[in-house]
Amino acid sequence: MANQEEAEIQMSELDLLSSMFPYEEEFAVTDQLALAELKHYAENESAEMPSSKVQFILNVKTEVPNASTVEFSMACALPFKYPTVLPEITVRSSLLSRSQQILLNSDLKTYLKQNFSGEPCMLSAREWVKDHAAAYIDKDLSSSSMTASDATQSEVTTFTRLWIYSHHIYNKQKRKNIIDWAKELSLTGFCMPGKPGIVCVEGLQSSCEEFWSRVRRLTWKRILIRHREDVSLEGGGHADIQKQRKFPTLEEKCFDAHGARGNHMDLGQLYHFLEEKGCADVFQMYFGVEGH
Numbered sequence: 001m002a003n004q005e006e007a008e009i010q011m012s013e014l015d016l017l018s019s020m021f022p023y024e025e026e027f028a029v030t031d032q033l034a035l036a037e038l039k040h041y042a043e044n045e046s047a048e049m050p051s052s053k054v055q056f057i058l059n060v061k062t063e064v065p066n067a068s069t070v071e072f073s074m075a076c077a078l079p080f081k082y083p084t085v086l087p088e089i090t091v092r093s094s095l096l097s098r099s100q101q102i103l104l105n106s107d108l109k110t111y112l113k114q115n116f117s118g119e120p121c122m123l124s125a126r127e128w129v130k131d132h133a134a135a136y137i138d139k140d141l142s143s144s145s146m147t148a149s150d151a152t153q154s155e156v157t158t159f160t161r162l163w164i165y166s167h168h169i170y171n172k173q174k175r176k177n178i179i180d181w182a183k184e185l186s187l188t189g190f191c192m193p194g195k196p197g198i199v200c201v202e203g204l205q206s207s208c209e210e211f212w213s214r215v216r217r218l219t220w221k222r223i224l225i226r227h228r229e230d231v232s233l234e235g236g237g238h239a240d241i242q243k244q245r246k247f248p249t250l251e252e253k254c255f256d257a258h259g260a261r262g263n264h265m266d267l268g269q270l271y272h273f274l275e276e277k278g279c280a281d282v283f284q285m286y287f288g289v290e291g292h
Contacts, residue, residue: 003049003080007042010054010078013120014038020123021058029056030212032224033285053077053088055228057209058126064134070095072133074126075209077230083120086112091129092206095137104136158205159244161189161229162212163282167222169197174218175252182250185211190253194265198286200279202245205230227285246277 014035021027029035037050058074070093077088091104111128112121169175170193178191178199185207189200201211216223233240255269271283 004042004044006081006084007038007050009083009120011039011042013122014054014056017056017058017122025059027056027058029054030209030225031055031228033226034228049080052228053079055230058122060126060129060133062130062134064137070134070137072129074129075205076122076125083116084118086116087122087125089125091133093133093137100136100139103139104133107132157233157241159203159231159233159241160205160208161200161202161246162208162225163227163285164199164201164212164215165224165226165286166197166199166220168195169193169199170195177218178215179250179252181211181214187211187250188245188247189250190247191250192253192255192265192270194254196286198270200247200282201250202247204241227282246279 014029017027031052031054034050034052034054037046037048037052038054040046041048041050055075055077058076060072060074061069062072064070072091072093075090075092079085079088086109089105089108091108092101096104108125108128112125115121116124169178169191175191175193181187182189182201185203187201187203187207189202190198191200192198199215201208212225231244233244253270253273254265255273256266267283267287271280274280274283
């Protein structure tokens with residue numbers, strides 16, 4: 001199957017998901033740039049393959065036997081070859097232990113592998129989670145066939161870096177929240193206030209996703225994730241995570257602000273700052289031009 005055809009199938013499946021789950025708390029694309037690139041490619045407006053996979057969150061609420069409701073979050077990514085290859089899905093819930101989560105994700109993958117090789121399967125994956133996930137909360141894994149060594153082998157930590165773009169960041173309280181939340185979640189990076197506003201955070205994937213869910217709930221004229229980087233770390237200890245970081249702390253950066261409100265930053269200085277950190281390619285993603 002041609003790449004173009006796969007892109008078309010991915011777009012129609014994403015359109016279906018957004019029409020079935022119109023609310024952000026049910027379905028949310030976390031990388032709008034990747035979605036725009038996929039759309040251009042699928043509609044034949046661009047011959048260039050998308051530069052990153054479309055990533056999104058599907059939230060599933062399900063009843064547990066004692067009549068309470070539990071929410072499971074499905075962090076999903078569609079590889080370029082999907083549906084020829086399976087989607088990447090990680091199901092999480094605050095009520096699952098680490099080993100319960102690993103078993104649940106492994107069983108979901110087996111189900112998809114056995115039933116949907118080469119076919120779109122996001123809705124079926126969601127249905128499976130809705131029907132089966134709650135049962136894993138009470139699973140006692142001590143006597144399970146899954147040994148401790150299996151669990152250790154499946155342990156993969158994901159390091160994430162989010163590049164967030166806002167129409168503007170002026171409000172002092174928002175700026176304080178950005179710094180405080182990043183510290184609380186052990187994230188590093190920087191925040192450039194003004195117009196446009198730029199925030200970069202890096203650290204554990206779950207912490208970055210928590211940061212993004214808090215920030216986007218604030219009132220913005222426009223805010224989106226321009227680019228996202230994910231690195232899988234086997235073992236994923238503290239030292240492995242520190243090695244991936246490009247920023248030592250999270251601080252506010254101002255580059256020779258000018259304009260009537262002192263709100264327009266010198267983008268040349270921003271480019272040099274990004275270049276020093278080995279992130280110069282991100283400049284073009286933000287502003288659509290080569291840095292200089």
